[in-house]
Amino acid sequence: MELSIEINGERVARDVEARTLLVHFIRDTPGLTGTHWGCDTSNCGACVVLMDGRPIKSCTTLAAMCEGHEIRTVESLEVDGVLDPVQQGFHETHALQCGFCTPGMLMTARALLDENPEPTEHEIRTAISGAICRCTGYKNIVAAIRWAAEHSRQEV
Amino acid sequence: MQTPAPFEYERATSLEGALASLEKLGPNARVIAGGHSLLPMMKLRLATPEHLIDINDLTDLAYIREEADEIAIGALTRHVDLLESELLAERFPIFRDAETVIADPVVRNRGTIGGSLCQADAAEDLSAVCTACKARIAIHGPGGARTVPIGEFHVGPYTTAVADGEILTEIRLPLRAAAGSAHEKVERRAGDWAIAAASAAVWMDGGMIADAGVALGAVGLTTIHLSRAEDLLRGSSPSDELFAQAGEIASADCSPMSDGRGPIDYKRHLAGVLAQRALRRAVARALHQEA
Numbered sequence: 001m002e003l004s005i006e007i008n009g010e011r012v013a014r015d016v017e018a019r020t021l022l023v024h025f026i027r028d029t030p031g032l033t034g035t036h037w038g039c040d041t042s043n044c045g046a047c048v049v050l051m052d053g054r055p056i057k058s059c060t061t062l063a064a065m066c067e068g069h070e071i072r073t074v075e076s077l078e079v080d081g082v083l084d085p086v087q088q089g090f091h092e093t094h095a096l097q098c099g100f101c102t103p104g105m106l107m108t109a110r111a112l113l114d115e116n117p118e119p120t121e122h123e124i125r126t127a128i129s130g131a132i133c134r135c136t137g138y139k140n141i142v143a144a145i146r147w148a149a150e151h152s153r154q155e156v
Numbered sequence: 157m158q159t160p161a162p163f164e165y166e167r168a169t170s171l172e173g174a175l176a177s178l179e180k181l182g183p184n185a186r187v188i189a190g191g192h193s194l195l196p197m198m199k200l201r202l203a204t205p206e207h208l209i210d211i212n213d214l215t216d217l218a219y220i221r222e223e224a225d226e227i228a229i230g231a232l233t234r235h236v237d238l239l240e241s242e243l244l245a246e247r248f249p250i251f252r253d254a255e256t257v258i259a260d261p262v263v264r265n266r267g268t269i270g271g272s273l274c275q276a277d278a279a280e281d282l283s284a285v286c287t288a289c290k291a292r293i294a295i296h297g298p299g300g301a302r303t304v305p306i307g308e309f310h311v312g313p314y315t316t317a318v319a320d321g322e323i324l325t326e327i328r329l330p331l332r333a334a335a336g337s338a339h340e341k342v343e344r345r346a347g348d349w350a351i352a353a354a355s356a357a358v359w360m361d362g363g364m365i366a367d368a369g370v371a372l373g374a375v376g377l378t379t380i381h382l383s384r385a386e387d388l389l390r391g392s393s394p395s396d397e398l399f400a401q402a403g404e405i406a407s408a409d410c411s412p413m414s415d416g417r418g419p420i421d422y423k424r425h426l427a428g429v430l431a432q433r434a435l436r437r438a439v440a441r442a443l444h445q446e447a
Binding site: 001017018019021040041042043045048051054055056057060061062064065108126127129130131 | 157158159160161162163164165167188191192195196198199208210212236259260261262263265266346347
């Protein structure tokens with residue numbers, strides 16, 4: 001089927017099978033491989049992207065369902081060489097080791113801060129409870145999101 | 157790599173259109189909304205529908221509203237909206253209890269109440285919640301609408317009263333005076349299936365329990381309706397002894413299986429403890445005495 005989806009503000013059109021999952025559409029068609037394909041069972045959160053501003057798991061969403069909706073991936077965070085505060089926060093607090101979970105963590109964090117600019121630690125931990133990191137133990141990820149909450153884009 | 161078997165996809169633009177498609181395409185067509193139950197089943201090839209009818213655009217099926225003596229919830233209402241609804245939190249706080257521990261926040265952005273109920277997994281929380289609240293389920297089909305009580309909704313494991321060609325459209329929760337409700341669940345980690353879960357609703361008359369609804373999740377092949385516990389509670393004064401007796405019934409009347417989440421005796425014990433806790437909290441809420 002012919003699909004046309006807005007990804008990071010640009011129309012991406014391709015003829016795909018109806019069973020194509022959003023994660024594969026994003027990675028294969030525009031080649032945006034920042035969105036990671038992890039557990040494939042909606043558990044790990046590495047594939048999280050934003051759909052109309054809300055985080056969703058792209059391994060458990062059909063690409064066909066996304067026509068008419070705005071998809072945002074991790075590639076949209078950095079603007080003109082300036083990192084998004086959540087990215088800078090991960091850098092500042094050493095919030096990643098292998099980095100596989102990072103794209104999903106970043107998008108989940110971005111959505112949290114868009115909705116709740118001053119989250120408590122509990123709110124941060126709840127927000128990322130759908131994302132698994134096997135390296136950090138989460139402590140530095142929470143610190144990174146906190147850092148981002150304290151630094152708006154102008155200050156980064 | 158997990159990929160569903162091939163299927164044809166179409167988007168419904170109206171309930172009538174979705175019903176017409178279901179009728180035309182036959183029993184190998186399925187409705188999809190959030191997709192967080194159906195797509196995993198399809199990826200494992202446990203479900204292989206030949207046609208998917210996407211109802212995500214039927215936004216007039218997404219609502220939570222008070223209508224006369226009922227709360228009406230549209231089938232397309234997503235978990236996040238059930239969690240955040242102040243109306244539900246006030247009328248049936250059991251929903252916020254459950255939604256806080258259903259899957260994870262990202263999954264809750266997509267999954268719907270209609271999909272959860274139609275999946276009819278025994279470990280699915282809202283089936284137990286709706287059983288405790290004595291919900292009525294509205295189902296639309298080619299011949300019009302019908303309403304079934306939740307007790308007739310669950311037919312068996314992963315099987316409901318929704319027949320081929322039909323769509324669950326609404327959940328109706330009767331509003332009665334002096335109500336309290338609560339849901340308790342134990343899971344190994346965020347987003348995991350429950351080891352056991354218990355839902356309780358009570359309706360008080362003075363200091364007495366006028367009526368009660370109690371159900372268990374994850375400790376049997378289907379959601380377990382504890383009618384013996386309800387009989388015990390009805391007309392009784394709440395007390396720790398009464399809750400303990402109801403807990404004993406919960407332990408006795410469930411039928412858990414031994415698996416990686418625990419052995420049978422542990423799950424029976426847990427079901428009893430959770431039923432007690434849910435009842436205690438439901439009564440405290442009804443009496444405005446919640447700690």
